Amino acid sequence: MPTRRRAAALAAVLLIGSLTACGQEARGGSRYKPEAGKGGTVGLAMPTKSSERWIADGKNMAEQFRKAGYKTDLQYGDDKVENQVAQLENMITKGHRLLVVAAIDGSALTDVIRRAQDAGIPVISYDRLIMGTSGVDYYASFDNERVGELQGRYLVDKLGLKKPEKDSGDSYNIELFAGSPDDNNTKYFWNGAMKVLTPYLKTGQLVVGSKQTKMSQATTLRWDGGTAQKRMDDLISKNYGDRKVDGVLSPYDGISIGVISALKSAGYRGKELPVVTGQDAELASVKSINRGEQTQTVFKDTRKLAKQAVQMGNALLTGKKPKVNNTTDYDNGKKVVPAYLLEPVSVDKSNTQLLVDEGYFTAGQLK
Numbered sequence: 001m002p003t004r005r006r007a008a009a010l011a012a013v014l015l016i017g018s019l020t021a022c023g024q025e026a027r028g029g030s031r032y033k034p035e036a037g038k039g040g041t042v043g044l045a046m047p048t049k050s051s052e053r054w055i056a057d058g059k060n061m062a063e064q065f066r067k068a069g070y071k072t073d074l075q076y077g078d079d080k081v082e083n084q085v086a087q088l089e090n091m092i093t094k095g096h097r098l099l100v101v102a103a104i105d106g107s108a109l110t111d112v113i114r115r116a117q118d119a120g121i122p123v124i125s126y127d128r129l130i131m132g133t134s135g136v137d138y139y140a141s142f143d144n145e146r147v148g149e150l151q152g153r154y155l156v157d158k159l160g161l162k163k164p165e166k167d168s169g170d171s172y173n174i175e176l177f178a179g180s181p182d183d184n185n186t187k188y189f190w191n192g193a194m195k196v197l198t199p200y201l202k203t204g205q206l207v208v209g210s211k212q213t214k215m216s217q218a219t220t221l222r223w224d225g226g227t228a229q230k231r232m233d234d235l236i237s238k239n240y241g242d243r244k245v246d247g248v249l250s251p252y253d254g255i256s257i258g259v260i261s262a263l264k265s266a267g268y269r270g271k272e273l274p275v276v277t278g279q280d281a282e283l284a285s286v287k288s289i290n291r292g293e294q295t296q297t298v299f300k301d302t303r304k305l306a307k308q309a310v311q312m313g314n315a316l317l318t319g320k321k322p323k324v325n326n327t328t329d330y331d332n333g334k335k336v337v338p339a340y341l342l343e344p345v346s347v348d349k350s351n352t353q354l355l356v357d358e359g360y361f362t363a364g365q366l367k
């Protein structure tokens, strides 16, 4: 081979070699360019503004990332998958340094996350796990199964059931609601609650009046309160002619509000309302709890969740190792995603004051 051609071939080999090295780095731990340090823009992709919690999540993260020295680009997907994908694509094109994503549909982001991965942009799954991709680096959430357990346990305790036992003489009618089928959290909430409820369903101390006991029969697309209200209207009219509903497992405050509207339309008032659980300590639900309508919610402090996401992001971008406390439970089908899980807290009328004491709401807001 003439010298010049040989030199060119060698250069090509070296180039391919170094590209491969970069590619390997891009998949390994050192893709975060620790020398780059703070600064640059963090993309925050939130699902919807229709629920106040996500507004708070976005605001809290934007504030905290800014304080830590980053610019932020906060986008809401209006619960439409195609919007969220377009927003993420845009963030990648703009060269944002980190993406924090609360997915609308956990399984619909595989392609766009691959693009982030190829561009060397780290991704944090926020509250909801992104499925089917190795491009998710970390997961910040609450102990989701525990949330379901708190809801199930509340229902059982509030109905006054002691141990599961046959022939106890107790028999309460309940109905079951689950979250959105495309949200990975849904099955954790459901499984946690059913772990507590199933023994009582077996003894007959609890009876699902509609017989709709499978998660697939109980899901609520996009966690929509109106959809839950329609289903509850239907369940009441078809199954509760001559008996009453004593309890409703609701996984989320927006669903609880829909369920309560259906119950009120069917004539349930005040003390006749069943025990209704919830999640997120949304203002409308906390007020409803104080009024004696919704019975319980599960408080997940979005400020603390934001803090974890910022801790993880800042560590990733400055070459440090994010703190995690769970490396076993959140398998997204491609990898077990290292997670930091926070503890949820059950709230009912007896302790809504906690939300004021913690500065989550002002006393005035709860009036």
Ligand code: GAL
Pocket: 051, 053, 127, 128, 179, 183, 185, 223, 252, 279, 280, 300
């Ligand atoms: C879930 C989240 C819940 C609730 C629900 C509806 O993913 O974990 O806390 O907010 O979405 O928005």
